[in-house]
Amino acid sequence: MRIDVLTLFPGMFGDPLSHSILARARESGLLAVEVHDLRDFAEGKHRVTDEPPFGGGGGMVMKPGPIFAGVEALSASRGPGRVILLSPAGSLLSPESAERLSKEEHLLLICGRYEGVDQRVADHLADEEISIGDYVLSGGELPALVLIDAVARFLPGVLGDPDAPRNDxxxxxxxxxxxxxxxxxxxxxxxxxxxxxxxxxxxxxxxxxxxxxxxxxxxxxxxxxxxxxxxxxx
Ligand SMILES: C[S@@+](CC[C@H](N)C(=O)[O-])C[C@H]1O[C@@H](n2cnc3c(N)ncnc32)[C@H](O)[C@@H]1O
Incomplete structure (x- = not known):
């Protein structure tokens, strides 16, 4: 399985992916994870990825342009995949959804930040929105790591005992x-x-x-x- 992650904070992923089961899954070629900086897909000298919300209110909202550009570029170069937006408004991650996603060849994970992501990403780009629980975190990076770990456990060969996730x-x-x-x-x-x-x-x-x-x-x-x-x- 291949997983591409789009984030404003790629540095958050290195260490958690480099230990224990996830590290072994990657070393053995069962799982490939690549983390991409959303700023690389933003335009202009300043590579702006967020703007104030229309209608007012505090905080910033992530612009749709860099996210669409990132997903489209990765789909073209790595092949199409299931696009998942990490969001508190998504359906709750469960053993059923983790197992279902483990059967996909390619996942593209979008990590939000600030007040969230322009709604047009959920409406016109993402195949689904997933939440890891009824609480709000500062960004989608930890939820993406949680999802990667939960999904990887269902990949055949990742756990010594293939029935383990079904007995957990x-x-x-x-x-x-x-x-x-x-x-x-x-x-x-x-x-x-x-x-x-x-x-x-x-x-x-x-x-x-x-x-x-x-x-x-x-x-x-x-x-x-x-x-x-x-x-x-x-
Ligand atoms: C501070 S949160 C935005 C929260 C948003 N204002 C709300 O109230 O729903 C920023 C980003 O973190 C991620 N995030 C936060 N909590 C999450 C959760 N429980 N599950 C999945 N993603 C989450 C999402 O990508 C979200 O866009």
Whole structure:
């Protein structure tokens, strides 16, 4: 999979992409990420990428021109891809959307800044808008990194255990059971006996039960949705 990112702050991407799973995915050729400075697609001596909003109000809005130019140039040189605008107004990133996007050959991610992005980008350029949660961050760079990580986990070969993302929290609409490792007893807090039993069926049953119990205690909205198919209230 290839991912091109358009941002005013390319320097924010180097380090997070250079460690652990994302670094290995890139080294093994399963994932190629290229980060592009939006200013390179802006016109004029000053390469302006933002202007005050029409209608007044504070802050600046990112101009459509450099974003359209960037996406069009990258689509021409790297081939067409699915264009995603990171936005608090987008649909929430989920295991389903991450898995769906992992099946695309090419993603183009647009990172907003300031008050946001001229609406014509969402209306006439982006294929979809994605939010990473109901809170506002200063820019789309961290959301883009979150999306890249979530999507990469679904690329075949990226994780040692290919079923891992399908067993993680949320995949089945539930939270995962807790994990324990050595020592068996840490400061008097013992590991649940069943995990030491060697009885795989009993361990699987315990994990399932714990997943349901934790979800009921911490995220009853998820459990309600799983049981009824309808969204629950938090
Ligand atoms: C400060 S935010 C703009 C917020 C906007 N004024 C609003 O209230 O919806 C600047 C940029 O950060 C990104 N961003 C902020 N929060 C986000 C979120 N929860 N999910 C995805 N992108 C987000 C978007 O690209 C957005 O254009």
């Amino acid at each position: 929290s949320f995949a089945e609409g539930l939270l995962e059971a807790p994990h324990y490792t050595r020592p068996r007893d840490f400061r008097g807090w013992a590991v649940p006996e069943v995990l030491l039993s060697g009885d795989h069926a009993a361990v699987a049953a315990w994990r399932k039960e714990e997943g349901v119990r934790r979800t009921a205690a911490r995220r009853p909205d998820l459990l309600k949705k799983k049981l009824t198919g309808r969204p629950g209230m938090e």
